[in-house]
Amino acid sequence: MGTITFEGKEFVSKEGETVLDCLLRLGVSVTNSCKSGVCHSCILKTTSEIEGKSQKGLSDSKKKAGLFLSCQQQVADRMEVFSPDANTLFIDAIIVDQKRVSDSVVVVKVRPLQDFSFTAGQFINIVRGDGHCRSYSIAGRTGDSELELHIRKVPNGILSNWFYDEQLINEKIKISEANGECSLTTEMKGKNLLLIGVGTGLAPLYGVVQDALESSIVEKINLIHGSFTFDGLYYCERLKELEQKNHSFDYYPLFLKGDEREGFIKGDIVEFVKKFNFEASNTIVMICGDPVIVKSLKQTIFLAGVPSRSILSDPFVSKY
């Protein structure tokens, strides 16, 4: 048990409760999404001592400023917690395009209205006017002025259904700075890339593929895109076109259920990856999408001989 002082009021926690859960339980509105320390949407500020894991992935300047992930921090004896300055965490943006590309995926384009930078492969948090928040990967190349997002409609997905069902052109939203580890770096020079995306896990990888082809930092690029059904293999035409134009790029579209199709692979993605032939010691692997499959694919890739530091991932964790 501990006590949080937040905006002049005291809140008493239950045994083992996180700062986020305690505040939410006692009726305080705190933006949050994944509750797993991944999305960074629940950032708060403190002057009290905190655990290392509640600042995991934050920049040094944020750590110094006392910012922390409230979903990862258990309430200590006595903690002083503040709202961070929202202007440092979120900026205004506007929705400029919205197009359905399959029976469940919509491609949305967002234009930031203030200074914004990102590297292909990173994700942002989007906050709707009513405070609902969710992380989405950017599917564009580094430097794009409009951010392309691939959003899959899911049961009970408050924001994903909103994006899929409503007319949202010119709608204003807030976006966070970009985060995430699945990006190209100069250290990857001369290596091969193996990109594995499940569902809209294609989005960040689509950006990485474009960056990689443009910069020629890496040698060979293999992209495996897995989907439950054939219809979920959105963007297959433009990826096949990209494959034809670039001999360093190979694309493997794969689906689990339905009739066989020419030019596509039918089967389980984990089994496919187990048999996939690549040079394990010289390959950077990026794995994005459903967290359960990402976890399983990471182990598969590691056992194939890829060093753990060469395996980057972006599990699409969500509690909603």
Next chain:
Amino acid sequence: MSTLFEQLGGEGAVDAAVDIFYRKVLQDDRIKDFFTDVDMDEQINKQKAFLTFAFGGPNKYSGLNMKDAHARLVDKGMNDSHVDVVIELLGGTLKELGVGDNLIGEVAAIAESVRGQVLGKEG
């Protein structure tokens, strides 16, 4: 006289050993079921903490004590035979890295020293 940790090569040795060791753990039919369910990044961090400790290095392991940290595994049936396998794989890892038998013996003795706590027999 340098410490065991220094003789083994310090943090660099831990980094070199962790992938080899964890790969052995994940592939060993006798113990893999205790590990395959856990996220890899989290597991690698834990293995690094364990190896640093067993190598006689600075014990940075934070969070739960040995007993609490392994209680879930003891509930799942972990016993002395599984600890034996872990120590065996640790020795195999060091052998692969070219470490001599006498140092491997010292590492095994450190790992052995927490057997009781890990299995929940000592506080």
